Amino acid sequence: MTNRVVVTGIGALTPLGNNVKDFWSGVKSGKSGAAPITRFDASLFRTKFACELKNFDPTLFLDRAEVKRMDPFTQYAIVASDEAIADSGFNVNEMDPFDVGVIWGSGQGGMQTFEEQVAEYALGNGQPRFSPFFVPKLIANMASGMISIRNGYMGINYTTVSACATSNSAIMDAFNYIRTGQAKIIVTGGSEAPITAASIGGFCAMKAMSVRNDDPAVASRPFDVARDGFVMGEGAGALVLEDYDHAKSRGAHIYAEITGAAMTADAYHMTATHPEGLGAKRAMEIALKTSGMNFQDLDYLNAHATSTPVGDLSEIKAIISLTKNEKNKVQVSATKSMTGHLMGAAGGIEALICILAIRDRVIPPTINTTEVDPDIPQSVNLVLKEAIDFPVKAAMSNTFGFGGHNSIVVFRELA
Incomplete structure (x- = not known):
């Protein structure tokens, strides 16, 4: 017997808006955050x-002292x-604090802090000039730690790192801890x-x-024949x-239920996904099986699609293999x-979507997709240019990361 797991609070800070309301408005209206x-x-x-x-300020x-002690991530x-905690409305003081945990993800952690401190060291002609906050600001687990400290949550607390699959990995772990x-x-x-x-320089060097x-606003064009990389x-x-x-x-407000999640590895390449999408397909299959669903039971799939050619x-090949290329x-x-691609945070905002x-x-x-890649069959129902009204009762979020990580989460309307 496992427990059901639901979503009772959401929060967002994104290039389209600094809260859930503004973010969702920007997403629905097809707004580009690139500049x-x-x-x-x-x-x-x-x-x-x-x-x-x-x-964003x-x-x-x-307070200013807290800002100085924290890397931007x-x-x-x-x-x-x-925002999510306030939205959920629970009071930890009315609970056992060991029943409340934090599992947070970041693919890079304190990159800005690392960059600034190493530059400071170089300018000091080799003399140690590191801040005592260098390590605490840098390490990737500090976000989960600070959420816990700020709110008095004494339960499970750690950070996941699986590149661009990171947030979904965190969500999956949280799902499993609660349901058990x-x-x-x-x-x-x-x-x-x-x-x-x-970070920008490193990805530029990779030509990714x-x-x-x-024209930055039209640069990210998933599935387009002329796509040339992510933003x-x-x-x-x-x-x-x-x-x-x-x-x-x-009496909490419940947005949706998480019914399944899964992770697999491509075991193929440091940075490229498996060309046939084998790992992605298996992860989707497992997440659906955990949910007691078939692919055809879904209404919406938020694709990882970053606008890279491969x-x-x-x-798409993973999706086709699940549908057997039949209309659905x-x-x-x-x-x-x-x-744009929020890297380790991508799964977080796409789960909200x-x-x-x-x-x-x-x-x-x-x-931005003006000419669909001819290798994408018409059996794949791409929603292009404008949002559509659709009776969504079940949705899947796909995320994939360097190192061959595949992480999938399935959400469903509460039955």
Whole structure:
């Protein structure tokens, strides 16, 4: 006997909006978050644009002393988790604090802190000039730690790292701990602050990002025949997962139920997905089996599709193999076309998109795709250009990461 797990709170900090309401409005309207980089001088870089947060001031949420002690990826985690916790409305003081945990994800951790401190060391002609906050700000687990400290949650607490599959890995772990009775509530999701010279420079060197510097807003174009790479994004997505009986007993608002999740490995390449999507297919199959569903029972699939030539097609091949290339009702969209790729935080915000699609019966679009790759068959129902009204009762979120990580989560309307 396992416990049912539901979502009772959500929070967002994204290039399309600094809260759930604004984020969802931007996603539904097909808004692009891409623009020239303002965080540093990117004029000499191959890619000069990204999806940055807009009008974000951490001092509106944290006092100045706290801001100085936190890398931006931790600041983002606090802002998004604060919104999700407030939305959920639970009071830890009315519970055993050991029943409440945090499982948070970040693919890179404190990249900005690392970059700044190493530069400071270099400018000091080799003399040690490191801040005593260097290590605490840098380490990837600090976001989960600070959420716990800020709120007094004394249960399960750790960080997942699986590149761009990170947030879904965190959500899956939280799901499993609650359904096996080891926690009643877990705050989960992910945050990333990768728009730094070192991070952008590294991905430029790999030739992984789009170079449409003349028109950043249309650069991310998943499934398009002329796609040329992903667009970097930043931010955080947070969910409060809760034991169903506990949520029901306190009269909590329930957005959706998590019914299944799975992880597999491609065991193929450091950075490329398996060309036939074998690992992705198996992960989707396991997540659906855990949910007691078939692929045809889904209504919406939020694709990982980052706008890379190889990656988009491998995911499509995985989908086709599940449907046997037969016509079906599952609608597919790639919202990274609007948000950019938030790396370790991508699954966090895309889980929210699935949940809100179920709530509002709306499927957001894939923007910028003007000519669909001819290798994508018409049996794949791509939602392009504009959002559509659709009776979404079940949705799947796909995430894949460097190292061959595949992580899938399935959400369903509460029955």
